[in-house]
Amino acid sequence: MSDFDLVIRNGVVALPAGAARVDIGIMAGKVAAVTDQGNLKGTEVLDASGMLVFPGAIDMHVHFREPGFEDKEDFLHGTAAAACGGVTTICDMPNTHPPVTSPDRFAEKLARVSKSAHVDFALWAGGVRIEHFAAMDELGAIGLKVYMNRALRAMEPYAGELAMPDDATFVKTLKAAAGLDWPVSVHVANSAIDEAAREDYQTSGSVDPMDVCCSFRSPESVEALSRAALFARLAGARLHIAHISLNALAALDALVEARNRGAKVTAEIVPPALSFEELPRLGAMGIPFAHAPGELDRYWNALAMGVIDVVATDHAPHTRAEKEAGRANPWKAPPGYPGVETSLPILVDAMLHNRISIEVLVKVMSENPARILGLESKGAILPGRDADLVLVDPEADWVVDETRLHSKSGWSPFQGRRLKGRLRLTMLRGNVIARDGEITAARPLGQQLRRMRPLNETESRIARGSTGQLRRLLRGGKTSKVPVTTSR
Numbered sequence: 001m002s003d004f005d006l007v008i009r010n011g012v013v014a015l016p017a018g019a020a021r022v023d024i025g026i027m028a029g030k031v032a033a034v035t036d037q038g039n040l041k042g043t044e045v046l047d048a049s050g051m052l053v054f055p056g057a058i059d060m061h062v063h064f065r066e067p068g069f070e071d072k073e074d075f076l077h078g079t080a081a082a083a084c085g086g087v088t089t090i091c092d093m094p095n096t097h098p099p100v101t102s103p104d105r106f107a108e109k110l111a112r113v114s115k116s117a118h119v120d121f122a123l124w125a126g127g128v129r130i131e132h133f134a135a136m137d138e139l140g141a142i143g144l145k146v147y148m149n150r151a152l153r154a155m156e157p158y159a160g161e162l163a164m165p166d167d168a169t170f171v172k173t174l175k176a177a178a179g180l181d182w183p184v185s186v187h188v189a190n191s192a193i194d195e196a197a198r199e200d201y202q203t204s205g206s207v208d209p210m211d212v213c214c215s216f217r218s219p220e221s222v223e224a225l226s227r228a229a230l231f232a233r234l235a236g237a238r239l240h241i242a243h244i245s246l247n248a249l250a251a252l253d254a255l256v257e258a259r260n261r262g263a264k265v266t267a268e269i270v271p272p273a274l275s276f277e278e279l280p281r282l283g284a285m286g287i288p289f290a291h292a293p294g295e296l297d298r299y300w301n302a303l304a305m306g307v308i309d310v311v312a313t314d315h316a317p318h319t320r321a322e323k324e325a326g327r328a329n330p331w332k333a334p335p336g337y338p339g340v341e342t343s344l345p346i347l348v349d350a351m352l353h354n355r356i357s358i359e360v361l362v363k364v365m366s367e368n369p370a371r372i373l374g375l376e377s378k379g380a381i382l383p384g385r386d387a388d389l390v391l392v393d394p395e396a397d398w399v400v401d402e403t404r405l406h407s408k409s410g411w412s413p414f415q416g417r418r419l420k421g422r423l424r425l426t427m428l429r430g431n432v433i434a435r436d437g438e439i440t441a442a443r444p445l446g447q448q449l450r451r452m453r454p455l456n457e458t459e460s461r462i463a464r465g466s467t468g469q470l471r472r473l474l475r476g477g478k479t480s481k482v483p484v485t486t487s488r
């Protein structure tokens with residue numbers, strides 16, 4: 001009789017401590033054993049000879065546009081793109097229509113998207129209606145998203161409710177989020193400074209997409225990161241900086257400084273892989289995360305050094321028409337681009353070209369987002385975790401072909417890019433859901449994920465104390481979800 005439902009044999013496996021030649025035993029959708037090769041018996045065996053085996057990636061920042069903007073994207077397409085790109089968990093942002101700022105809207109969105117997700121998912125809550133936070137937490141909100149900027153265009157989904165009206169509200173919001181131990185993902189900006197920069201560029205007659213990118217990057221605007229970190233520290237909140245390369249490079253220094261002062265602050269970046277040199281061809285499609293090549297190096301180094309914790313894509317599926325409309329005047333195009341299907345491939349390519357190590361790749365794509373979000377069943381190939389795995393052939397080259405990607409938006413700024421390392425298979429909780437860039441699951445198998453709440457200080461003290469106290473703690477309502485993860 002076999003010991004496991006499935007054994008993955010002969011692969012080189014990306015474990016938290018580094019790559020190892022081990023076999024993986026899977027039982028009931030979980031990793032049940034990770035051990036020396038040749039020792040495990042499975043009902044089914046998958047031969048991973050010549051393959052690298054990664055934990056499924058977690059993209060903690062995507063915009064799947066449902067409800068309200070289904071002409072651009074929906075959960076079915078967005079999660080199919082994720083699955084084919086080796087992303088087995090996504091966290092969807094609340095700037096939908098209506099924006100997710102109340103339990104009713106949260107529940108409505110959840111009901112709507114639940115059956116069409118090809119990968120596991122969590123939903124962010126948004127906004128400043130703190131009276132609704134606890135109820136959204138109960139429904140499984142993974143954290144809170146807020147914008148420090150005003151919207152550039154009236155029709156933009158975060159136009160009203162998700163933007164921070166003033167600092168006093170920001171402080172209150174952070175305190176409320178701290179009470180729930182929610183990570184607070186912040187789109188960092190000083191709107192007055194950014195808008196002035198925008199106006200100056202436009203007055204000078206610029207229609208250069210590079211200037212649009214730079215208009216978000218006034219060094220002075222970085223004060224917004226320091227301010228947010230100060231407020232978060234005083235509130236005891238966990239701050240998470242969304243797409244840090246939207247801001248000036250100096251945001252990295254502000255990040256390190258905030259941490260040195262004791263702020264609990266993490267940061268994500270979109271794959272630093274679009275160069276200014278590509279903008280003449282890409283036009284508005286490369287806005288806003290294109291950079292000078294030297295700056296891209298700095299971001300890769302920041303990932304390698306652990307200054308930036310996470311790669312997340314901000315998967316922002318605008319229609320091709322919306323972006324093309326910015327060809328003549330890029331100031332008119334909405335910022336952001338789709339990326340959930342190309343992100344792990346770009347990181348694998350970077351690893352195979354020695355820009356980052358395999359350990360760093362696994363940290364920024366899987367381990368760190370799982371830790372920040374309290375997704376204790378995700379993030380690593382370890383016994384007890386979900387069997388979310390990606391098999392990659394490191395020898396195969398391929399070329400990104402936007403007609404074969406799965407986002408409803410139908411385009412990619414990485415169109416035509418040759419990448420080393422081909423994703424061969426994606427597995428979600430032991431089920432093969434995609435092979436060679438196509439969905440193989442007969443139906444969407446994704447489930448909603450809930451955050452495991454770390455114990456607060458008093459609770460941890462009790463948990464370390466007598467078993468009688470521990471029993472009382474376990475009986476006491478919400479704290480009965482005793483977590484195994486800790487967070488910064």
Ligand code: DOR
Pocket residue numbers: 063095187288314316317334335336337
């Ligand atoms: O570039 C962006 N696009 N940044 C955001 O925060 C929103 C996003 C979108 O929804 O398109």
Ligand code: ZN
Pocket residue numbers: 061063093242314
């Ligand atoms: Zn975003």
